[in-house]
Amino acid sequence: MxxxxxxxxxxxxxxxxxxxxxxxxxxxxxxxxxxxxxxxxxxxxxxxxxxxxxxxxxxxxxxxxxxxxxxxxxxxxxxxxxxxxxxxxxxxxxxxxxxxxxxxxxxxxxxxxxxxxxxxxxVGLRDRDAKPPAATTITTTVGVMDAGFVALAAANTDDVEETAERLRAALAAKGGLADPELTVFTHLLLQLNGNWRMTAAWNNREGRGTDIRGMTVLDCGPLGYWLREHPPEPILSGRMTPDSELRLVFTDVPRVWELITELLPSIDQLPAPAER
Known part of the structure; x- marks a missing residue:
């Protein structure tokens, strides 16, 4: 109601x-x-x-x-x-x-x-005081991350170490990752609280359609926030495949605040106000 x-x-x-x-x-x-x-x-x-x-x-x-x-x-x-x-x-x-x-x-x-x-x-943004890990950029593919999620969903145990080993093995089997990125990515997925996509849209000043900006951030708890640089937002339907590049970058909280601010248009990017 x-x-x-x-x-x-x-x-x-x-x-x-x-x-x-x-x-x-x-x-x-x-x-x-x-x-x-x-x-x-x-x-x-x-x-x-x-x-x-x-x-x-x-x-x-x-x-x-x-x-x-x-x-x-x-x-x-x-x-x-x-x-x-x-x-x-x-x-x-x-x-x-x-x-x-x-x-x-x-x-x-x-x-x-x-x-x-x-x-x-x-989006629940807060200062987690996370320290930069051994690898601050993870470059792989969307398919590798999907394989990690499948492995996590299939884990039928409360043993964190065993789950981590299975996850690491699933990520390694897909290829393309080596330490320290492999270890860091394994722990990112283990600690993942969730992710959020933020998109801003407005009619542009030139009257030629809609301008859109977006970003996706992974909230990895004690491991901090990770900006998904690739695939970049906004993602159009059908543009992201398992072979698409996935790039995650460790991003401190002050920078996330700046990214939210930069997502919004400035006054000179908006249509001129109509006379009343």
């Missing part, structure tokens, strides 16, 4: 609820598949019986309907994949966070000056 907290201007909304708001914003009839979602919005007082959106929700509705910048985060971990991000409109900026197994995401209004902090929070 949707809900809202007027004191903090935050909302819990699912994809169907956003679909209803889109219909209402554009003046279209609410489609049959969204009728239940409309009833839910009415039940919590976010729209009235005449389908008018409450004033508190107007800013988010407008930002979602006519965004200037969209940021999407796909976070993958032991509990599956969750989606987070931000939407920047003419007059308001909102960040949203999902929760494993939940249909709704929480949308919270924020100030642009705190956006990078909010995005870092959404």
């Amino acid at each position: 949707p809900s809202f907290d007027s004191a903090r201007e935050r909302f819990r909304l699912g994809a169907a609820h956003l679909g209803v708001l889109g219909c209402l914003y554009e003046g279209r009839p609410v489609t049959a598949d969204l009728i239940t979602a409309r009833y839910e919005l009415r039940a919590v007082g976010l729209i009235n019986d005449d389908d008018a959106v409450v004033p508190e929700l107007a800013g988010l509705t407008h930002a979602l309907a006519e965004p200037i910048v969209l940021v999407h985060i796909e976070s993958t971990g032991g509990q599956g994949t969750t989606n987070h991000g931000a939407v920047i409109g003419d007059d308001a900026c909102y960040v949203y966070e999902g929760w494993p197994g939940e249909l709704e995401s929480e949308y919270v209004r924020t100030d642009l000056s705190t956006l990078v902090w909010s995005l870092a929070r959404a």
Whole structure:
């Protein structure tokens, strides 16, 4: 069920609820598949019986309907994949966070000056005080990493050392890695908490389409954060194969903060504001 907290201007909304708001914003009839979602919005007082959106929700509705910048985060971990991000409109900026197994995401209004902090929070970025390992760059293929994940999934033991040996053997069998990279990569996969892909998109100033920037980072717990330089983001469908080069680079926390900042467009990269 949707809900809202007027004191903090935050909302819990699912994809169907956003679909209803889109219909209402554009003046279209609410489609049959969204009728239940409309009833839910009415039940919590976010729209009235005449389908008018409450004033508190107007800013988010407008930002979602006519965004200037969209940021999407796909976070993958032991509990599956969750989606987070931000939407920047003419007059308001909102960040949203999902929760494993939940249909709704929480949308919270924020100030642009705190956006990078909010995005870092959404991916769980924190200073782990990780020291650079013996190899700070791992170059292999996507297929080798996939073989490692298969080996981890097949490990039927709580013995960490035995699991590490099996994983190392699986990675070595695929070829292309030698120490110290092989040992470091083995421990990276063992310590992997999850990974996140962050993508920012906006209409470019020249009016020639959409500009997109993205990055993928692996959170390897005590071994720190590793930026996936190759394959580079954004990855188009069908462009990544088992033979694609995989390059992971150890990246300290201050640099990850900088990368999140650099992902966002500058004012001169955005379309000029329309005169009102």
